[in-house]
Amino acid sequence: MISFNEFIENAGKVKPTARQLERLRETQFYAFIHFSPNTYTGLEWGTGKEDPAIFNPTELDCDQWVEAIKSAGMKGAVITAKHHDGFCLWQTATTEHSIKNSPYKNGKGDIVRELAQACRRGGIKFGFYLSPWDRNAACYGTEEYNDLYRAQLTELLTNYGEVFHVWFDGACGEGPSGKKQVYEFESFFELVRKYQPNATIFKDDGPDLRWCGNESGSARLSEWAVVPHELCCYCEKQTEGALLEGGIPYHSNCDCDIGSLENIMYSEGLAFCPSEIDMSIRPGWFYHPEEEPHSLERLFNTYLRSVGANTTFNLNIPPMPNGKFDPRDITRLKELGDKIRSTFAVNLCEGAKITCTHTSPTQSEYLVELGEVKKINYFELRENIANGQRIASFRIIGRKDGLWETSYENYTTVGNRKICVQESECDAFKIVITASRGRAELETIAAY
Numbered sequence: 001m002i003s004f005n006e007f008i009e010n011a012g013k014v015k016p017t018a019r020q021l022e023r024l025r026e027t028q029f030y031a032f033i034h035f036s037p038n039t040y041t042g043l044e045w046g047t048g049k050e051d052p053a054i055f056n057p058t059e060l061d062c063d064q065w066v067e068a069i070k071s072a073g074m075k076g077a078v079i080t081a082k083h084h085d086g087f088c089l090w091q092t093a094t095t096e097h098s099i100k101n102s103p104y105k106n107g108k109g110d111i112v113r114e115l116a117q118a119c120r121r122g123g124i125k126f127g128f129y130l131s132p133w134d135r136n137a138a139c140y141g142t143e144e145y146n147d148l149y150r151a152q153l154t155e156l157l158t159n160y161g162e163v164f165h166v167w168f169d170g171a172c173g174e175g176p177s178g179k180k181q182v183y184e185f186e187s188f189f190e191l192v193r194k195y196q197p198n199a200t201i202f203k204d205d206g207p208d209l210r211w212c213g214n215e216s217g218s219a220r221l222s223e224w225a226v227v228p229h230e231l232c233c234y235c236e237k238q239t240e241g242a243l244l245e246g247g248i249p250y251h252s253n254c255d256c257d258i259g260s261l262e263n264i265m266y267s268e269g270l271a272f273c274p275s276e277i278d279m280s281i282r283p284g285w286f287y288h289p290e291e292e293p294h295s296l297e298r299l300f301n302t303y304l305r306s307v308g309a310n311t312t313f314n315l316n317i318p319p320m321p322n323g324k325f326d327p328r329d330i331t332r333l334k335e336l337g338d339k340i341r342s343t344f345a346v347n348l349c350e351g352a353k354i355t356c357t358h359t360s361p362t363q364s365e366y367l368v369e370l371g372e373v374k375k376i377n378y379f380e381l382r383e384n385i386a387n388g389q390r391i392a393s394f395r396i397i398g399r400k401d402g403l404w405e406t407s408y409e410n411y412t413t414v415g416n417r418k419i420c421v422q423e424s425e426c427d428a429f430k431i432v433i434t435a436s437r438g439r440a441e442l443e444t445i446a447a448y
């Protein structure tokens with residue numbers, strides 16, 4: 001059995017794949033779009049018995065969606081190509097329950113194509129959600145359904161150009177046979193890898209991104225991307241064996257603490273699988289005219305607690321029955337983008353002198369000398385996550401009038417990006433890393 005120190009050091013070397021790294025570093029904030037017969041019935045989960053004739057977005061404008069998405073600073077869009085009701089928004093050969101039997105463009109429309117093209121025109125990425133749960137398909141609940149699902153997935157993966165993100169969920173019901181569907185997820189993921197090797201795959205338990213465990217938009221206090229392999233079994237296992245024997249002190253990947261030392265010590269090995277935060281701009285995933293978008297404050301806080309807490313952020317905006325975004329949502333998205341842009345416009349550490357001292361193999365200090373007293377609202381840290389996630393606890397100490405004063409304490413993980421909301425007035429500050437899994441590698445220290 002390896003030693004305790006070796007175990008911790010190995011945990012700090014569990015690495016992301018290139019596609020995970022891209023998602024975390026570049027396309028970290030993207031849009032979800034929930035659009036289906038539910039938009040016309042007011043339901044959140046359609047029954048599958050809806051008449052395709054109700055689906056008729058007479059003023060559909062995907063360029064309007066893309067512009068609004070971009071105004072918030074989002075870099076991609078993920079559409080519900082099919083939700084639980086089984087209605088397909090594209091020209092599929094696999095079912096009659098689709099847009100081809102709707103009045104939209106006399107049955108010739110293809111909203112997946114319209115969005116993919118609008119994304120390309122607007123310079124953002126395109127992705128989709130194909131709900132495994134299908135309340136319309138007659139073969140749901142039998143083995144044949146997996147073939148149908150694979151055929152749908154293949155159409156979407158091969159006919160619409162580059163796909164950046166494929167979203168799956170585990171929702172599962174009973175088919176007409178009264179049997180629950182057993183999904184062949186491994187074969188679904190193989191198709192994604194085959195046709196879209198750069199796409200990240202989201203599912204509750206990985207392989208590339210996992211669910212954060214809530215729909216209210218908050219990351220864990222300690223958001224580790226390195227988690228016990230048994231919780232994300234579709235990921236590659238990068239370390240072997242439990243250090244300690246005994247029962248696992250957690251039950252699901254939605255628990256509030258899954259990557260801490262106390263948990264990984266008992267794991268059967270580790271995997272790299274960061275979490276994605278998914279939340280809707282309104283209470284519902286689908287459009288309901290009586291609902292209002294969340295406040296700017298709530299959305300901005302969610303941004304800080306997702307993108308700024310080592311996760312990605314998938315923010316849903318539901319189109320209205322006419323096929324456009326609601327003006328209230330458009331305004332809110334622009335306000336959010338403006339707030340993010342203005343908050344992070346000027347890095348107060350620009351030109352600062354930064355010195356790093358590794359005080360021990362697992363402790364380091366970064367001294368940042370600003371040259372003059374500055375008023376700071378946010379500190380931002382980024383680890384070189386390409387080499388693994390290491391920092392387990394840190395604090396920030398500011399200096400004013402020659403006195404060092406603790407301004408920010410008891411913080412835990414950093415990961416790809418940590419935004420600390422902390423007002424401070426100082427002419428120098430220190431990032432004191434009090435524990436890390438091997439030597440910490442801070443790549444960015446910024447203040448705003």
Ligand code: FUL
Pocket residue numbers: 044045169170171278285
């Ligand atoms: C869940 C679904 O049941 C909800 O309707 C929604 O689509 C959400 C994003 O995922 O699994």
